[in-house]
Amino acid sequence: MFIEIENLKSEPLHVHHAFPVGEIRFIHEDAALNEPVVTDFVLTHKDHNLHVDGTVQTAIRFVCSRCDKEFFRVFATSFDLSYLPQPKWTSEDGEIELKYDDMGVGYYDGVAFDVNLMVLEQIELAMPMNFICREDCKGLCYKCGADLNEKACQCVKEESGSCLSMLLDFKKKMDK
Ligand SMILES: [Zn+2]
Numbered sequence: 001m002f003i004e005i006e007n008l009k010s011e012p013l014h015v016h017h018a019f020p021v022g023e024i025r026f027i028h029e030d031a032a033l034n035e036p037v038v039t040d041f042v043l044t045h046k047d048h049n050l051h052v053d054g055t056v057q058t059a060i061r062f063v064c065s066r067c068d069k070e071f072f073r074v075f076a077t078s079f080d081l082s083y084l085p086q087p088k089w090t091s092e093d094g095e096i097e098l099k100y101d102d103m104g105v106g107y108y109d110g111v112a113f114d115v116n117l118m119v120l121e122q123i124e125l126a127m128p129m130n131f132i133c134r135e136d137c138k139g140l141c142y143k144c145g146a147d148l149n150e151k152a153c154q155c156v157k158e159e160s161g162s163c164l165s166m167l168l169d170f171k172k173k174m175d176k
């Protein structure tokens with residue numbers, strides 16, 4: 001979905017749109033979109049400088065990094081961003097450098113604003129660093145592969161080392 005800047009009226013543009021899962025090119029090793037991506041935002045503009053304020057919502061399917069099971073989570077994030085026409089930065093060897101800073105300012109080509117790209121970036125920015133199905137997920141036994149959420153296995157009793165991650169989680173709770 002592109003918004004042509006030339007066609008914008010002077011008043012703010014309210015956009016509510018649901019992208020089918022395949023339309024947002026979200027690629028991640030351990031996660032995938034599970035529901036349409038719904039975005040709702042207001043776009044205001046002045047001299048080709050855009051301001052976009054709104055939300056993105058979907059559901060994401062993760063694989064738990066501890067127990068390897070699939071799980072689903074509703075995902076919602078809000079944003080408040082400015083987009084400026086891309087300046088022509090040129091480095092010494094003549095290559096155009098794209099520079100983005102993380103202060104809520106992005107760039108577009110000054111002609112058409114790519115809503116899909118913005119939505120994708122917002123999803124990627126808000127993704128957690130690692131995925132766990134729940135805070136106290138015990139994970140799999142590193143020796144026999146048993147799911148320790150379901151039952152303890154013999155190896156856990158024998159080797160306290162395998163409980164290290166559990167102990168760390170326990171310690172975190174105690175520290176709170
Ligand atoms: Zn888990």
Ligand SMILES: [Zn+2]
Pocket residue numbers: 141142143144145146153154155156
């Ligand atoms: Zn085991």
